[in-house]
Amino acid sequence: MSMHEEEKKTKSTVPYDEDNYTHNIRKDNERKLDRRSFLKTMVGAAGVFAVSTLPWGTIAAKHLINPSKRTYPVSKIADLDLMKVGDAVEFAYPGEHDSALLVCLSDNEFKAYHNACTHLKCPVFWSKEKEELVCPCHHGLFDVRTGKPTAGPPKRPLPEIELSVEKGSVYATGVKKYEAQL
Amino acid sequence: MSLVLLLNIVCTQQVVNAFFYEQYAKVIVFAGLNLVLFPIAVWIYRRERNVE
Secondary structure, eight states, X not given: OOHHHHHHHHHHSOSOOOSSOOTTOOGGGGGXXXXXXXXXXXHHHHHHHHHHTHHHHHHHHHHHHSOOOOOOOOEEEEEGGGOOTTOEEEEEOSSTTOEEEEEEEETTEEEEEEOBOTTTOOBOEEXXXXXXXXXXXXXXXXXXXXXXXXXXXXXXXXXXXXEEEETTEEEEEEEOOOOOOO | XXXXXXXXXXHHHHHHHHHHTTOHHHHHHHHHHHHHHHHHHHXXXXXXXXXX
């Protein structure tokens, strides 16, 4: 019998004479994940968690040590004589992708908010009829005077933009510090 | 031990949350808690190992 024929013969035979299909379980490796190594893995995970919070902690510490206020540029939004009561103007502040909404409530009363809905970042619009800020995606409503959500899925208020009125124009001067109001 | 890991997850989540709202004192508290949890995990492991 040649080598080739012998190989063929062994391949064609049933390799294990058993009926429970458990021959692929090797007892040697079964204790690879025992209690001790499992605990070791858990300790390692705890270490990873500890190390991963370090950068957050250091940045927070840095902010606490020197609370340098973030400075915002002053930018003109709109002219007073072009705005009527109940009008709204969309603008971008402080970055060109941070879209915001300025609403004229009365002659000299303005409110401006970032108009990304705090639910899923849909753009929020000013509804003159309802006198509320409306998110059309899921019918979220925000109070225009405080920025707090009044209806719908959003739970957090809109970030407010600080304004100043000078020489017949409305200027954006900063973004109010965002506090959790849960 | 799994309780320690659960606390780890909770603390990390709180750290990120506090950071988002710029409450930096809270961030430090929870980051510190997370750091303290690691020696506790090691201690639990050692205790278990010595029992066996």
